[in-house]
Amino acid sequence: MNTLRVNGVTVARGAGPVIRDVSLELVPGRITALVGPNGAGKTSLLEAISGVLPIASGSVHIGPHDLTRQSRVGRFRRGLAHIEQGRAVFGGLTVLENLRLTARTGEQVDQVLALFPELAKRADSPAALLSGGEQQMVVLARAFAANPAFLLIDEMSLGLAPVVFTRLLPVVSRFAAEGAAILLVEQFTHLALDIAQDAVVVSSGRVTHQGPAPDLLASPATLHTAYLGESR
Numbered sequence: 001m002n003t004l005r006v007n008g009v010t011v012a013r014g015a016g017p018v019i020r021d022v023s024l025e026l027v028p029g030r031i032t033a034l035v036g037p038n039g040a041g042k043t044s045l046l047e048a049i050s051g052v053l054p055i056a057s058g059s060v061h062i063g064p065h066d067l068t069r070q071s072r073v074g075r076f077r078r079g080l081a082h083i084e085q086g087r088a089v090f091g092g093l094t095v096l097e098n099l100r101l102t103a104r105t106g107e108q109v110d111q112v113l114a115l116f117p118e119l120a121k122r123a124d125s126p127a128a129l130l131s132g133g134e135q136q137m138v139v140l141a142r143a144f145a146a147n148p149a150f151l152l153i154d155e156m157s158l159g160l161a162p163v164v165f166t167r168l169l170p171v172v173s174r175f176a177a178e179g180a181a182i183l184l185v186e187q188f189t190h191l192a193l194d195i196a197q198d199a200v201v202v203s204s205g206r207v208t209h210q211g212p213a214p215d216l217l218a219s220p221a222t223l224h225t226a227y228l229g230e231s232r
C-alpha cells in the first residue's frame with residue numbers, strides 16, 4: 001500500500017519561505033485535515049505537493065517514486081490530483097460532459113453519479129445553469145471520476161453556505177472509505193476535523209501540531225495554541 005510522503009519541504013514565494021521544513025504522510029483510506037490561520041501557507045503547501053509551485057528543499061514521494069522534480073502531469077499520472085481553490089466547471093458543457101473530461105470509462109461516470117444523485121438528475125444540463133453548490137459537486141465529481149489515489153482539496157466551501165457545504169462532506173468521506181488518501185484544507189476548521197482521521201496544523205509556514213483529528217477537536221486549547229504558532 002503506497003503512501004504519499006512529504007519530507008522536510010520548504011517552499012519560497014516572493015520575499016522568502018512560506019513553507020518551512022514541513023513533513024506529513026497521506027495514507028490510503030484516511031482524510032487529513034490541514035488547518036491553520038489565514039496566510040499560514042496551506043494553499044502553498046498543496047501547490048508544492050501537486051507541482052504548481054517548485055519545492056526549494058525536501059521531497060515528495062509516492063511509495064518508492066520521487067515526485068519532487070516531476071511535472072504536474074507526471075504527478076497526476078502517479079495518482080495525485082489537486083482541486084485548486086476557486087476551481088470552476090466548464091459552464092458550456094453539460095454535467096456529463098464535464099465528468100467525461102476525466103473519467104476513463106462510462107462505468108466510472110456512473111459510479112461518480114451514484115455518489116451525487118442531485119447531479120444524476122441534472123446530467124444533461126449545462127453546468128453553468130447549476131447552483132453554486134451543485135457546481136462544486138461537479139468539480140468534486142470530476143476529480144473523483146479520474147479515480148486518484150491521492151486527492152488534495154483546497155477550500156471547497158468557498159462561496160457556499162455552510163448548509164450546502166455540509167452536503168459535500170459525507171461524499172468526501174465515502175470517497176476516502178473507498179481507498180483514497182485525502183488532504184483537506186478548509187476554512188470551517190471544525191467541520192474538516194470532524195470528518196478527518198488525522199490533523200495537521202500549520203502556522204507561519206511551520207507545522208505546529210500533528211495528531212489524530214478527534215483529539216484536536218476535543219482540545220480547543222491545543223488548537224488555539226497551534227494556531228498561534230506554538231508547538232506543544
Ligand SMILES: Nc1ncnc2c1ncn2[C@@H]1O[C@H](COP(=O)(O)OP(=O)(O)OP(=O)(O)O)[C@@H](O)[C@H]1O
Pocket residue numbers: 013014015018036037038039040041042043044045
Ligand atoms: N502569488 C503569491 N506571491 C507571493 N506571495 C504569496 C502569493 N500567494 C500567497 N503568498 C504568500 O504566501 C503566504 C502563504 O499563503 P497561502 O495562500 O499559502 O496561505 P493559506 O494558509 O492558504 O491562507 P488562506 O487561508 O488565507 O487561504 C502568505 O504570506 C501569502 O501572503
